[in-house]
Amino acid sequence: MELHASYIQILALALFAIGIAVALTRRNVFFVLMGVELSLNAVNLSFIGFAKTLAFEASIAGQIVPLFTIAIAAAEACVGLAMIILIFRSQDSMDIDNYSNMKG
Amino acid sequence: MIPLWLIPLFPLLGAIILGIISLASSDSQKGAPEFLLGFIGLLFPLLSFMAVLSLSFGGANTPIQETLGTWIDISFLQIQFGFLFDSLSKMMLLFVTGIGSLITWYSIGYMKHDRGFARFFAYMNFFLFSMIILVLADSLPLTFLGWEGVGLCSYLLIGFWHKDSQNAIAGNKAFIVNRVGDIGFLIAMLVLLSVGGSAFLSYEGLNAGLAGLSQAELVKIIPALALAAFFFFFGCTGKSAQIPLLTWLPDAMAGPTPVSALIHAATMVTSGVYLLARLSNLFVLVPSVLSIVLWIGLLTAFWAAVAGLFQNDIKKVLAYSTISQLGFMFMAAGVAAFDVAIFHVFTHAFFKAALFLGAGAVIHSLSGEQDMRKMGGLIQKMPITAIVMLFGFFAIIGFPGFAGFWSKDLILEKLFEFGAMGPYLYAFALLTAVLTAVYMGRLIIMTFFGSYRGSLEKSESIHDPSFSMLVPMLILTIGSAFAGYLWATLIPGANWFEQTLAPVLSSAQNHIHVQSVIHLSPLVFALVGTVAAFFGLFLAWFIFNRPVPLSKDSSDPKGFGASWTFLWDTIHQWTSVFLVKMASWFMSVVVNHFVLFVQWLLVGIVEILSDGARAIQVRKVRLQMGLSFVGILFVILIVYVYGGAV
Numbered sequence: 096m097e098l099h100a101s102y103i104q105i106l107a108l109a110l111f112a113i114g115i116a117v118a119l120t121r122r123n124v125f126f127v128l129m130g131v132e133l134s135l136n137a138v139n140l141s142f143i144g145f146a147k148t149l150a151f152e153a154s155i156a157g158q159i160v161p162l163f164t165i166a167i168a169a170a171e172a173c174v175g176l177a178m179i180i181l182i183f184r185s186q187d188s189m190d191i192d193n194y195s196n197m198k199g
Numbered sequence: 200m201i202p203l204w205l206i207p208l209f210p211l212l213g214a215i216i217l218g219i220i221s222l223a224s225s226d227s228q229k230g231a232p233e234f235l236l237g238f239i240g241l242l243f244p245l246l247s248f249m250a251v252l253s254l255s256f257g258g259a260n261t262p263i264q265e266t267l268g269t270w271i272d273i274s275f276l277q278i279q280f281g282f283l284f285d286s287l288s289k290m291m292l293l294f295v296t297g298i299g300s301l302i303t304w305y306s307i308g309y310m311k312h313d314r315g316f317a318r319f320f321a322y323m324n325f326f327l328f329s330m331i332i333l334v335l336a337d338s339l340p341l342t343f344l345g346w347e348g349v350g351l352c353s354y355l356l357i358g359f360w361h362k363d364s365q366n367a368i369a370g371n372k373a374f375i376v377n378r379v380g381d382i383g384f385l386i387a388m389l390v391l392l393s394v395g396g397s398a399f400l401s402y403e404g405l406n407a408g409l410a411g412l413s414q415a416e417l418v419k420i421i422p423a424l425a426l427a428a429f430f431f432f433f434g435c436t437g438k439s440a441q442i443p444l445l446t447w448l449p450d451a452m453a454g455p456t457p458v459s460a461l462i463h464a465a466t467m468v469t470s471g472v473y474l475l476a477r478l479s480n481l482f483v484l485v486p487s488v489l490s491i492v493l494w495i496g497l498l499t500a501f502w503a504a505v506a507g508l509f510q511n512d513i514k515k516v517l518a519y520s521t522i523s524q525l526g527f528m529f530m531a532a533g534v535a536a537f538d539v540a541i542f543h544v545f546t547h548a549f550f551k552a553a554l555f556l557g558a559g560a561v562i563h564s565l566s567g568e569q570d571m572r573k574m575g576g577l578i579q580k581m582p583i584t585a586i587v588m589l590f591g592f593f594a595i596i597g598f599p600g601f602a603g604f605w606s607k608d609l610i611l612e613k614l615f616e617f618g619a620m621g622p623y624l625y626a627f628a629l630l631t632a633v634l635t636a637v638y639m640g641r642l643i644i645m646t647f648f649g650s651y652r653g654s655l656e657k658s659e660s661i662h663d664p665s666f667s668m669l670v671p672m673l674i675l676t677i678g679s680a681f682a683g684y685l686w687a688t689l690i691p692g693a694n695w696f697e698q699t700l701a702p703v704l705s706s707a708q709n710h711i712h713v714q715s716v717i718h719l720s721p722l723v724f725a726l727v728g729t730v731a732a733f734f735g736l737f738l739a740w741f742i743f744n745r746p747v748p749l750s751k752d753s754s755d756p757k758g759f760g761a762s763w764t765f766l767w768d769t770i771h772q773w774t775s776v777f778l779v780k781m782a783s784w785f786m787s788v789v790v791n792h793f794v795l796f797v798q799w800l801l802v803g804i805v806e807i808l809s810d811g812a813r814a815i816q817v818r819k820v821r822l823q824m825g826l827s828f829v830g831i832l833f834v835i836l837i838v839y840v841y842g843g844a845v
Binding site: 120191195 | 818819820821824825828
């Protein structure tokens with residue numbers, strides 16, 4: 096059975112909404128990070144979904160961009176986790192609301 | 200056939216090898232064995248000399264042109280990296296590499312027990328490399344590369360004993376003054392480029408381009424060509440120590456004496472004359488610039504000859520005599536007798552190198568004493584050195600039969616034949632020639648005759664230098680006696696030099712026809728020249744052959760002598776140095792304060808804005824993330840509503 100392209104977009108939108116909601120509502124900093132990652136991957140899925148609607152030659156770009164996004168997301172996660180570990184060491188807290196003492 | 204690129208490659212290899220050795224042994228107390236270093240340092244210049252010899256006398260007598268590849272290739276500038284070996288570069292290369300090898304040989308003895316032995320020979324090899332590039336290049340930019348290279352080496356070698364800050368200052372001065380001239384060279388190249396495109400930057404292209412111009416085209420570009428020629432000449436005044444950029448050469452005597460012999464007498468300073476000869480086809484088109492060359496040459500020769508009279512430092516006398524002789528070369532170039540100028544370069548290289556090496560031997564045996572007032576009577580203690588110096592002396596004053604006699608007489612003859620003004624020019628130059636005999640006679644008398652005036656404990660140890668220093672001196676002595684016979688006007692058929700240079704220079708020299716007013720036979724000139732030399736010699740004998748008062752003060756001239764000697768230093772002080780100081784004052788006071796004010800203003804604005812921005816910060820990470828998300832949604836909404844056409 097052929098999967099209709101709009102279903103993929105709906106799934107991507109749902110994932111994106113969940114990701115944003117997690118990032119905005121959870122106070123644990125790891126969950127915030129996971130929410131951001133989830134919304135990133137939702138966008139990747141959206142790319143693939145749109146690529147599927149095109150002819151083979153024209154769909155190449157839509158398939159390649161997610162690869163780049165994954166690579167950059169990996170690097171970003173790396174840096175983000177390292178920063179969180181450092182902040183955790185100095186703050187002794189996982190609560191993102193406590194990280195507000197960079198007062199200008 | 201030997202490829203041309205081997206000639207510069209040999210000294211470059213020597214410089215690299217010796218440079219690596221010098222760096223590698225810089226930590227050790229003793230350094231690499233001097234015998235080996237001296238061998239390497241001499242081997243590569245000698246190999247290059249051999250290559251020049253076999254090319255000059257082994258092959259056909261046609262110019263060799265060799266293109267190694269493309270150097271610069273952009274839309275408005277194409278330059279090939281190539282070498283040109285014609286009779287002009289052949290003559291220059293013969294004595295550059297030949298005399299360079301002799302002086303390197305001499306340095307092995309002179310620099311013995313110096314900790315910078317390897318460094319010294321690396322610099323010497325690099326200098327020879329740059330000079331060969333300068334002479335062998337087939338285009339102006341490549342010549343400029345060598346031109347800069349010799350300037351750099353001169354800086355390195357003058358400041359060779361850099362532990363004494365005076366030497367380092369002298370090196371800086373030479374470098375900076377030379378740079379001023381180099382700007383002239385650069386401007387001239389740009390002018391040529393804008394007139395004729397990149398073809399005008401190669402010598403062959405320039406000669407062909409100038410020859411192919413019609414009269415109407417020529418009239419149109421003559422002002423630009425005059426500008427180019429003038430700035431080329433300005434570059435030459437820097438390198439060849441002419442008015443106004445001559446102050447660096449006397450100071451350059453701070454370097455080791457072989458350096459003075461090699462750079463500031465025999466090779467580097469002659470590059471200006473070489474450039475004039477190389478661009479002779481350009482210069483003859485603009486007689487106004489040539490007359491500037493002539494007058495600058497005349498004035499420089501006279502000024503330096505008078506300044507030579509006041510010096511007590513033996514090397515300073517030789518330095519001013521170099522400037523004076525270079526003035527003679529520029530005079531010859533100024534009356535479009537480029538082959539005569541190159542001939543004087545050639546003979547001067549021999550006798551000036553001999554004089555400098557002799558002076559170096561004297562300084563060496565007196566353990567560094569350069570003040571002639573503390574010398575005297577050395578002819579008994581070091582007879583061979585005295586003979587070498589005497590031969591060089593006879594050559595420079597134009598004693599009949601010696602090298603300088605032939606070349607200087609030719610210059611005077613060409614001056615005399617230069618139109619109605621000729622006899623006056625001749626008289627002025629002859630006066631300078633008499634002065635040459637006087638100040639050089641003073642040097643010889645104060646150094647070698649009379650009685651020894653230095654400290655006594657040294658007098659037993661004064662002796663002729665070792666074998667390795669003597670041989671090059673003696674070879675140069677032979678050269679300063681006989682080099683003139685390559686173009687002896689009095690002997691029919693003895694004009695090998697003129698014939699050799701004719702293919703390159705004759706077209707330019709035939710371009711200018713100035714009828715001489717009075718015709719005299721060469722014998723008359725020879726006779727007058729001889730009388731002038733003897734007159735100067737006797738004048739020197741009468742004035743200076745008497746006891747010199749002992750003195751303990753520095754060897755700098757005093758009174759009128761000082762103001763004459765430092766005339767150009769003073770003029771520089773009041774003109775260019777003053778202007779630079781004014782500019783730097785303006786920069787530091789006016790411009791600096793203006794920049795500070797702008798900076799203060801900007802910082803103030805930024806601080807006010809940032810205070811405002813800080814007030815609306817909520818300092819909650821999640822809330823801010825949510826707000827930015829809402830912001831994005833807002834942007835998307837606007838785009839959706841207006842269709843992205845906003």
